[in-house]
Amino acid sequence: MKNIFIGTLFLCLIGSVYAAQGGLMLGPNSLMPSGGILKNSEGVLKNIEVLSSDFSTQAIFFFSGACTPKKKDLTSDSRLCIFFPTLKLGNINQQDILKKLNKFNLIERFKFENVGSPKGVLLDIKFSEGAFVKLLHMEGKNKFIMEIYSKNELAKIDRSTGLPLYFAYNDLKKKRDAKLRVMIDPGHGGKALGTQGLYNLIEKDVNLDISKKVRFLLEKLGYEVALTRTRDEDISLVERSRKAEVFKANLFISIHANSSGGSDKAHGIETFHFNVKPFLGFLSDGAAVSYELLFIRNSEDHRLASVANNLVRSSESSSHKFADSIQNTLVDMLKKKNVAVINRGTKNACFLVLLCFLNKKIPSALVETGFITNKEEAKRLTDNNYRMLIAQGISKGVWNFASLFREV
Ligand SMILES: [Zn+2]
Structure with missing residues (x-):
């Protein structure tokens, strides 16, 4: 593994070069990459791996091609829509993923499909009240992570050990x-x-x-x-x-x-x-990570979010x-x-x-x-x-x- 320690500023620079990679080889007036590179940007959502812990499940989305997943803003406060622009769904067993992801019965509805104009993959999930969700995007890594926390399980940990720093x-x-x-x-x-x-x-x-x-x-x-x-x-x-x-x-x-x-x-x-x-902050190879925590509504939720953070x-x-x-x-x-x-x-x-x-x-x-x-x-x-x-x-x-x- 390649690991040279570089300062954060330098990492930012590498990050932006990485992001601009497709365009770097082009002539000054060309906005789109050449044919070969363009094909690469039409990626596939290849695989979703699900892992779980005592209080959460984690889905890691692996895709080929450049893609920045976007969360759609919705009025419904327990529904999550994520759009993966330009991607196509690969050979993914949705039932199998849902089964593993729903270990704590927090998902009421789950839909994952190819959509047109704009073209991409849309993930549409309705959660029950007992969930909160963390989204992590690793830019340039072709990975996207969604963690679903069970408030119930976090409350049990909170009651049994207080804030479990150790x-x-x-x-x-x-x-x-x-x-x-x-x-x-x-x-x-x-x-x-x-x-x-x-x-x-x-x-x-x-x-x-x-x-x-x-x-x-x-x-x-x-x-x-x-x-x-x-x-x-x-x-x-x-x-x-x-x-x-x-x-x-x-x-x-x-x-x-x-x-x-x-x-x-x-x-x-x-x-x-x-x-x-x-x-x-930043990944070791210079790709940025963005992070978001959803469905936190009241002081009890904030408390449980801090239990989750302390566990991590x-x-x-x-x-x-x-x-x-x-x-x-x-x-x-x-x-x-x-x-x-x-x-x-x-x-x-x-x-x-x-x-x-x-x-x-x-x-x-x-x-x-x-x-x-x-x-x-x-x-x-x-x-x-x-x-x-x-x-x-x-x-x-x-x-x-x-x-x-x-x-x-
Ligand atoms: Zn290695």
């Missing part, structure tokens, strides 16, 4: 005598190669090898461990998080190797965690601590072995694989084990012993994080 911690504390379950996610796989580095290194292979070593070490420590993939195969980001859920993971680590996009100078180790702020914040803060533990332990271990390594620190980012854990009690982090585009670091990463050392650092980072709960 939601994820509480869950881990309960587990302290049992075996912790760790899901390791080797980044990319199959057709998704990840970065192609020096010394014929391909990221997906490096990730898988280090992940297997981490599994071996964590099992020796007594953890229950699973991998999202154990061989070279394609697997979607949502599927990775779903596997963690099925495995009933307590912790999730995605393992990657870094690239510096052109320059071979960048090197070092960095670890990412998902931050709630990117809702209102709690999940975010435990993920932040988890990422810190991996990053610091790994870098310390390498330094002790006299490996000259740069500590690039812990950072927040809006990677989809981490976003999927937003409403879950699973601290999650994404570690970049080094730049395979940098000569020295790539050379080290060809060495089996060095990969084992990286795996030891990550495993000890997990152990250190878990020890926060063991002594309580």
Whole structure:
């Protein structure tokens, strides 16, 4: 995964260049892109993935082609209409989506169809009184996310624990005598190669090898461990998080190797965690995110919205601590072995694989084990012993994080 830290202003610039990409190659008087590019903008709404938590369901819309979904303003206060301009509906099983999305029986009517003039796809949903809905648009990412929160379930959480700032911690504390379950996610796989580095290194292979070593070490420590993939195969980001859920993971680590996009100078180790702020800010690759919360009408709703926000914040803060533990332990271990390594620190980012854990009690982090585009670091990463050392650092980072709960 490509992760260079750039300031927000620069991210804005990249964002606008990204948005203008289609037009950049054109002559000065041409308003429309050339034939080939125009075709690409007539995209398809390819897929909708549904995830759920104890108190919400989340639909992630994946589409090809440029599209900025628009919410239609309606007079009815529990109906939501979203228009996806220029898109066509792909092969989507609406009944199946509705069934998963309606876990809390908050949807009264659901209609999803192709419309003409203007051409696009229209999503029309009528919710019951007990719902509020969050909309997230990731510009340039070809993704749109709708989260449906159950006010009832949020009220139960509110009554049982007050404002649950340490939601994820509480869950881990309960587990302290049992075996912790760790899901390791080797980044990319199959057709998704990840970065192609020096010394014929391909990221997906490096990730898988280090992940297997981490599994071996964590099992020796007594953890229950699973991998999202154990061989070279394609697997979607949502599927990775779903596997963690099925495995009933307590912790999730995605393992990657870094690239510096052109320059071979960048090197070092960095670890990412998902931050709630990117809702209102910027994605790591420069695409903007807009965010909206709907159907909040009274003070009770505001209260429940703050419960929802605190749950997300709690999940975010435990993920932040988890990422810190991996990053610091790994870098310390390498330094002790006299490996000259740069500590690039812990950072927040809006990677989809981490976003999927937003409403879950699973601290999650994404570690970049080094730049395979940098000569020295790539050379080290060809060495089996060095990969084992990286795996030891990550495993000890997990152990250190878990020890926060063991002594309580
Ligand atoms: Zn990667």
